[in-house]
Amino acid sequence: MKKIIHVVAGGPDEFLPDLSDYAQKDAIWIGVDKGVQLIIQHGLHPDLAVGDFDSISPEDFLRVKRLVPSLRQFKPEKDETDMELAILTALEMTPSVIKIFGATGGRLDHLMANIMMLGRFKQHHPDTSFEMIDTQNSLSVFVPGFYQIGREDEKKYVSFIPVFSDVNGLTLKGFKFPLTQHHVPLGSSLCISNELIQETGHFSFEKGILMMIRSKD
Template identity: 50%
Template sequence: MIINILAGGPEELLPDFTDYTEENNIWVGVDRGVFHLLNRNIIPEIAFGDFDSVSPEELVFIERQVSKMKRYKPEKDETDMELALNWALAQKPSIIRLFGATGGRLDHLFANVHLLLNPLKEKNPASVYMIDRHNIAYLKEPGSYSIEKMKTKKYISFVPLTLEVSGITLVGFKFPLKNKHISLGSTLCISNELISDYGTFSFSEGILIVIRSHD
């Protein structure tokens, strides 16, 4: 099962959803993201939010089409996206994709990046990806991983999310590395590229954000 969650980030940053229409998809709307889904003729299975970012007329439009809504007061401990992600993790999907989670307010962006840590903290096996028109981002814990070249997103960056990431090794990259240590704030692993169809990256300690992107 794959769960796609659409939040209310800028519409111009949303990718083409026809690339994400597998038969086993479940769509979830978050706040204004529900309105964006309905405008694309996608009815979410469930919607989350305080809906303070939609007009009264838009809210009526949403309520007429979405049968299952979880409405909250604006004064709450979790963000709307966190509530939706927690629900999605509880469904035990293989993949969760977060759309509409970038652009706009920086506080929302940083909060959503840190939400990628939740499945790691809970030892939940779901792979969570944050996706917009220009980027795909996900987290990795220590290990060795294969990575495939993407024609549409040729740049690959590895950004530490912990104070230190130890033993990072890149094979098959334009700028290879062997057993390097990078610290929070380092730009050493920004904008690398694969030189063949596949490469590998590995590291022994820390947490990395892997970002696939294009200009």
């Protein structure tokens, strides 16, 4: 049985999907700093809260302490971001899937750090699926292998972007712009805004870390 963990940060509300759409039995909800309040506002029950909680008022923090079964509080002066500490906490539970919300929009430094962090964690935890979701996009990272994806009419654009280094041997089948054993340099815009032309498509690659972003206009 898959263990699914949902991690919710305190990103801008306009980028946050309706979290109740992702409610499912046995899913574990972790709030990151003020993200724990967003979980509660969406009518869900956080299992754990992680962070320095410098983004919420003392009164709200007391409420969080009353409502959340487990809380890990850190000093603001630390080497890791609250998001990194939350994902490290999630990984202690050996999950199959980690979905992250509230991590996009607002500050670009946080966004870039979160994206690069997912690539690093994927290298060390290849059997865990990592996905970052907002109202317009879903972002996943992959290690070398063969993968199948289905078409999503709402998020029709599919982009593939190398993380950390070049990607070697990228093959795309079932896409508007197919590739066969292609070398994709780091920083290349070659694989932006592709589209599936079949109900399912396949992609594979031999070396590197690959980020896939599915987007809507």
